[in-house]
Amino acid sequence: MRIDAALGDIEAVLGERLSRSRPVREQHAQSETHLHAGPPDAVAFPRSTAEVARIAEICTAHRVPMVGWGAGTSLEGHALALKGGVTIDFAQMDRILELRPEDMIVRVQPGLTREGLNAALRDTGLFFPVDPGADASLGGMAATRASGTTAVRYGTMRDNVLGLEVVLSDGRVIRTGTAAPKSSSGYDLTALMVGSEGTLGLITELTLRLHGQPEAVSAAVCAFPDMGAAVGCVIETIQHGIPMARIEFLDAASVTACNAYAQMEMPAVPHLLIEFHGTEAGVAEQAERFGEIAAEHGSADFQWATRTEDRARLWKMRHAAYRACLALRPGAEGWVTDVCVPISRLAEAVEETQADLAASPVPGPILGHVGDGNFHAILLVDPQSAEELAEAKRLSGRMAERALRLGGTVTGEHGIGFGKLGYMEAEHGAGWAVMGAIKQALDPLGLLNPGKMVASA
Amino acid sequence: MRIDAALGDIEAVLGERLSRSRPVREQHAQSETHLHAGPPDAVAFPRSTAEVARIAEICTAHRVPMVGWGAGTSLEGHALALKGGVTIDFAQMDRILELRPEDMIVRVQPGLTREGLNAALRDTGLFFPVDPGADASLGGMAATRASGTTAVRYGTMRDNVLGLEVVLSDGRVIRTGTAAPKSSSGYDLTALMVGSEGTLGLITELTLRLHGQPEAVSAAVCAFPDMGAAVGCVIETIQHGIPMARIEFLDAASVTACNAYAQMEMPAVPHLLIEFHGTEAGVAEQAERFGEIAAEHGSADFQWATRTEDRARLWKMRHAAYRACLALRPGAEGWVTDVCVPISRLAEAVEETQADLAASPVPGPILGHVGDGNFHAILLVDPQSAEELAEAKRLSGRMAERALRLGGTVTGEHGIGFGKLGYMEAEHGAGWAVMGAIKQALDPLGLLNPGKMVASA
Numbered sequence: 001m002r003i004d005a006a007l008g009d010i011e012a013v014l015g016e017r018l019s020r021s022r023p024v025r026e027q028h029a030q031s032e033t034h035l036h037a038g039p040p041d042a043v044a045f046p047r048s049t050a051e052v053a054r055i056a057e058i059c060t061a062h063r064v065p066m067v068g069w070g071a072g073t074s075l076e077g078h079a080l081a082l083k084g085g086v087t088i089d090f091a092q093m094d095r096i097l098e099l100r101p102e103d104m105i106v107r108v109q110p111g112l113t114r115e116g117l118n119a120a121l122r123d124t125g126l127f128f129p130v131d132p133g134a135d136a137s138l139g140g141m142a143a144t145r146a147s148g149t150t151a152v153r154y155g156t157m158r159d160n161v162l163g164l165e166v167v168l169s170d171g172r173v174i175r176t177g178t179a180a181p182k183s184s185s186g187y188d189l190t191a192l193m194v195g196s197e198g199t200l201g202l203i204t205e206l207t208l209r210l211h212g213q214p215e216a217v218s219a220a221v222c223a224f225p226d227m228g229a230a231v232g233c234v235i236e237t238i239q240h241g242i243p244m245a246r247i248e249f250l251d252a253a254s255v256t257a258c259n260a261y262a263q264m265e266m267p268a269v270p271h272l273l274i275e276f277h278g279t280e281a282g283v284a285e286q287a288e289r290f291g292e293i294a295a296e297h298g299s300a301d302f303q304w305a306t307r308t309e310d311r312a313r314l315w316k317m318r319h320a321a322y323r324a325c326l327a328l329r330p331g332a333e334g335w336v337t338d339v340c341v342p343i344s345r346l347a348e349a350v351e352e353t354q355a356d357l358a359a360s361p362v363p364g365p366i367l368g369h370v371g372d373g374n375f376h377a378i379l380l381v382d383p384q385s386a387e388e389l390a391e392a393k394r395l396s397g398r399m400a401e402r403a404l405r406l407g408g409t410v411t412g413e414h415g416i417g418f419g420k421l422g423y424m425e426a427e428h429g430a431g432w433a434v435m436g437a438i439k440q441a442l443d444p445l446g447l448l449n450p451g452k453m454v455a456s457a
Numbered sequence: 458m459r460i461d462a463a464l465g466d467i468e469a470v471l472g473e474r475l476s477r478s479r480p481v482r483e484q485h486a487q488s489e490t491h492l493h494a495g496p497p498d499a500v501a502f503p504r505s506t507a508e509v510a511r512i513a514e515i516c517t518a519h520r521v522p523m524v525g526w527g528a529g530t531s532l533e534g535h536a537l538a539l540k541g542g543v544t545i546d547f548a549q550m551d552r553i554l555e556l557r558p559e560d561m562i563v564r565v566q567p568g569l570t571r572e573g574l575n576a577a578l579r580d581t582g583l584f585f586p587v588d589p590g591a592d593a594s595l596g597g598m599a600a601t602r603a604s605g606t607t608a609v610r611y612g613t614m615r616d617n618v619l620g621l622e623v624v625l626s627d628g629r630v631i632r633t634g635t636a637a638p639k640s641s642s643g644y645d646l647t648a649l650m651v652g653s654e655g656t657l658g659l660i661t662e663l664t665l666r667l668h669g670q671p672e673a674v675s676a677a678v679c680a681f682p683d684m685g686a687a688v689g690c691v692i693e694t695i696q697h698g699i700p701m702a703r704i705e706f707l708d709a710a711s712v713t714a715c716n717a718y719a720q721m722e723m724p725a726v727p728h729l730l731i732e733f734h735g736t737e738a739g740v741a742e743q744a745e746r747f748g749e750i751a752a753e754h755g756s757a758d759f760q761w762a763t764r765t766e767d768r769a770r771l772w773k774m775r776h777a778a779y780r781a782c783l784a785l786r787p788g789a790e791g792w793v794t795d796v797c798v799p800i801s802r803l804a805e806a807v808e809e810t811q812a813d814l815a816a817s818p819v820p821g822p823i824l825g826h827v828g829d830g831n832f833h834a835i836l837l838v839d840p841q842s843a844e845e846l847a848e849a850k851r852l853s854g855r856m857a858e859r860a861l862r863l864g865g866t867v868t869g870e871h872g873i874g875f876g877k878l879g880y881m882e883a884e885h886g887a888g889w890a891v892m893g894a895i896k897q898a899l900d901p902l903g904l905l906n907p908g909k910m911v912a913s914a
Contacts, residue, residue, distance in 0.1 A: 102801035145641040174888040183866035191648030212698035241669035344559035409640035431631040441898035
């Protein structure tokens with residue numbers, strides 16, 4: 001690595017938009033969770049694909065690592081520069097390039113956030129549904145294959161990215177996908193890049209699918225006697241083809257946290273939060289049928305939020321759940337972990353995890369996206385206590401192993417980063433070496449986000 | 458290539474299930490379309506993944522090409538053994554391995570056909586929606602990223618394959634995906650294999666998403682004054698969020714063909730065939746709203762098929778459209794080509810193609826999946842006439858170039874095979890070399906379906 005020569009060359013391209021200042025570098029060494037790393041050697045703020053391509057050429061010439069950075073909201077340390085080098089922050093590439101309402105697609109730069117996009121779409125009748133909670137950048141959401149509360153209806157980033165522009169490690173620029181809704185032409189490079197966490201290329205443009213803003217929306221919160229009853233209700237709802245737009249659960253500990261943080265008064269038992277999108281008549285029919293199924297599964301205390309402000313309060317509470325859980329234990333840091341299992345095994349996975357937590361000194365409220373079989377534990381650890389960090393690691397490891405045993409995956413939506421690299425071989429077996437071969441083919445010098453995703457060379 | 462040694466070794470594994478007979482080999486040199494090739498050296502009929510893996514090991518040891526074969530219904534010569542070698546016919550691997558109604562997934566072997574699967578699912582309340590018309594094998598449908606009439610609602614094979622078991626060229630067996638509904642763990646090898654046309658691996662098992670059989674179904678056929686009006690109606694329907702389960706169009710020439718072949722009496726103008734899936738009330742509401750939009754776009758002669766037998770007749774007619782078109786010109790062979798464009802450019806793409814056809818001696822009815830921007834021309838050529846074959850090639854080439862000019866893809870669902878290899882560079886630019894690098898990484902000896910998908914070594 002000839003870092004000084006590389007930074008000199010990049011500075012000649014970007015001028016003051018290459019920062020070597022300590023505060024800026026430290027900012028890019030922070031993570032939302034327990035994961036931390038040393039700072040990168042510098043942070044670049046490109047404004048165009050051509051600048052990103054030039055940075056990649058320079059970094060390749062000088063063998064310097066490149067790490068993409070969106071909004072810094074990833075949870076497994078994805079964007080931390082483990083081997084130093086240049087962090088490429090897309091904050092200044094945040095424009096909408098083209099909106100095509102007839103095709104229901106939009107072309108954007110990677111630094112635009114999902115809330116920024118939806119604010120710009122407000123008057124068009126369209127919206128972008130993928131909702132991971134945080135106001136993440138769209139490039140980062142693609143890179144981590146993000147999903148969230150609406151995936152049960154609208155899919156994840158895998159389903160909503162139609163095409164990409166990507167800068168490869170050597171500075172070549174490729175375009176994947178087209179503006180047509182589907183294609184059977186060639187290997188699916190779009191899907192390969194989505195979820196590759198910046199290890200195969202730097203996303204410089206995205207073509208995204210949009211959806212019509214629903215005419216009518218209806219939401220509810222309902223209590224269940226236990227996890228099994230709540231999951232049974234959701235399975236039956238899916239089997240009946242009732243299209244839920246969101247279906248979230250909170251365990252009793254999460255409910256307690258939300259009550260305290262958001263001044264709610266839910267009973268301390270498992271809850272489902274549900275939302276329907278459709279026509280007035282359609283939503284009313286769906287709500288009625290769901291209500292019947294929920295009652296059969298023992299739901300009580302069923303509260304419909306028909307007014308917009310009540311619904312907004314409900315989802316604000318859900319999105320604040322992470323902060324609410326942190327507030328349960330002042331001074332604690334969140335070790336946030338997620339796994340995903342077949343929905344038939346979800347109750348079992350949650351209950352076994354709760355039993356682990358009950359026997360542990362580390363508290364961990366559980367919540368998640370029940371329609372996808374995806375749940376999170378927010379382990380509240382004292383960051384000064386090596387014992388607690390080790391305990392959190394043990395609990396998280398047991399969750400991951402349990403998910404694999406039940407036929408699932410070690411992460412439904414948070415991704416691998418460096419927090420979960422240790423589970424890749426267990427999950428993918430011989431497929432992990434195939435991933436390594438693909439990495440080697442596309443980034444032979446290993447300069448893109450090194451230390452992540454594949455076995456180190 | 459040491460073919461005799463390889464066949465001897467494979468025979469030791471399969472016995473009589475390795476066939477060198479001329480009729481069997483010739484059967485595997487046929488295509489549904491104008492594309493033909495020489496026969497493979499032998500055809501293997503494995504019964505297990507272990508046998509497929511052993512065949513791959515033997516072929517690799519002796520440098521012999523391997524070509525997968527499903528039901529032989531692909532349209533671009535995908536499964537033709539251009540360089541000889543062994544064709545691996547999955548006809549005897551056609552079992553359902555596991556049905557999980559609660560998770561709405563099924564695990565199957567690749568030789569099972571979609572109709573075979575749906576027949577087995579009939580009493581479960583579930584179905585597999587992807588419907589390319591032909592009774593294709595599910596392994597072949599995954600390998601070609603097939604779609605068809607229901608993609609507008611249920612997606613393509615990209616969306617409905619949750620996981621795969623794949624034998625690599627050297628005999629290693631990998632599993633991609635899990636039984637969980639989503640994952641953000643690692644590169645999306647499932648999506649990479651789907652649509653790779655047997656050039657990266659041989660699919661030996663699929664985990665597929667199932668959907669609930671709709672409670673109520675409603676279908677209609679309606680006439681439009683021209684293509685622009687029909688497409689305008691569909692765009693507005695999509696923008697209103699009215700969920701069409703199928704939305705097909707037939708141009709006037711296709712309507713004439715269907716009238717003659719299926720004893721229908723539609724006026725010789727463009728038609729849309731539409732179907733809604735949902736609850737009784739939901740379907741009735743959707744049909745009413747669609748009817749209003751269609752009327753605004755000049756639709757007349759609107760006929761609802763509410764009885765099951767009328768609907769069955771409608772879709773039988775649609776699926777027989779290829780044969781109906783062939784019957785327009787006795788003795789002709791079909792040169793079936795498909796392209797896909799952004800829906801806003803669909804009317805333009807179809808009308809320009811029709812103008813080309815009007816000026817050509819080769820007739821070519823047009824039909825397709827309007828909700829996806831995907832259409833087919835069935836060029837009816839005299840297979841003895843070199844001039845007509847050249848003309849069909851010219852027409853098909855102009856369609857492909859037009860699709861690219863309009864922001865689309867040279868194939869929406871038929872795939873590349875060897876019929877469209879010549880357009881890969883024009884569509885993918887620098888991305889085509891990336892595909893070549895991936896092929897080289899996974900199949901370094903180039904033994905899997907050689908002569909397809911990537912630039913030849």
